Amino acid sequence: MSEHCPECGALWRDGVTCADHFHQMLFWENEDSANWAVHHLTVLCYHLQHPSLYAPDGLEHATGLLIKFVDEGVDPRVLRVQMRDEVDSGKRQFKITATADAHDAYAHPVTWTMTTTDVVAGGIDRYIELVNAWARSMLADLRASGNL
Numbered sequence: 581m582s583e584h585c586p587e588c589g590a591l592w593r594d595g596v597t598c599a600d601h602f603h604q605m606l607f608w609e610n611e612d613s614a615n616w617a618v619h620h621l622t623v624l625c626y627h628l629q630h631p632s633l634y635a636p637d638g639l640e641h642a643t644g645l646l647i648k649f650v651d652e653g654v655d656p657r658v659l660r661v662q663m664r665d666e667v668d669s670g671k672r673q674f675k676i677t678a679t680a681d682a683h684d685a686y687a688h689p690v691t692w693t694m695t696t697t698d699v700v701a702g703g704i705d706r707y708i709e710l711v712n713a714w715a716r717s718m719l720a721d722l723r724a725s726g727n728l
């Protein structure tokens with residue numbers, strides 16, 4: 581029996597969920613250290629396609645990060661330093677973790693071109709290539725849906 585993810589619409593074959601796919605990806609990053617290069621994109625993309633994981637003001641910050649990584653080519657290590665400065669100076673305004681009665685959602689429904697299912701289907705050998713394609717497709721999908 582197959583069902584679809586209520587958040588991103590991915591097909592869950594044989595009860596294998598998006599969370600299972602996400603854990604598979606993290607496993608591949610541990611298996612081959614070269615795959616760590618896209619870890620920041622994997623975590624960001626997984627959460628962006630499951631927006632209920634974000635507190636109400638978390639999604640806007642996260643889509644901003646996607647633009648920085650994909651469009652501006654910002655190195656995540658550089659960004660981490662910048663973010664640490666913001667946190668240290670007490671400028672951080674947003675909460676990252678959602679609660680049952682306070683979580684985020686997109687203003688407009690999004691049809692995702694790629695999901696966790698597509699990334700995992702490529703296997704460990706195409707992991708970096710497909711995570712990069714996933715991130716680019718997500719930015720395009722967010723723009724096409726009017727959310728950005």
Ligand SMILES: [Zn+2]
Nearest residue numbers: 585588590598
């Ligand atoms: Zn999903």
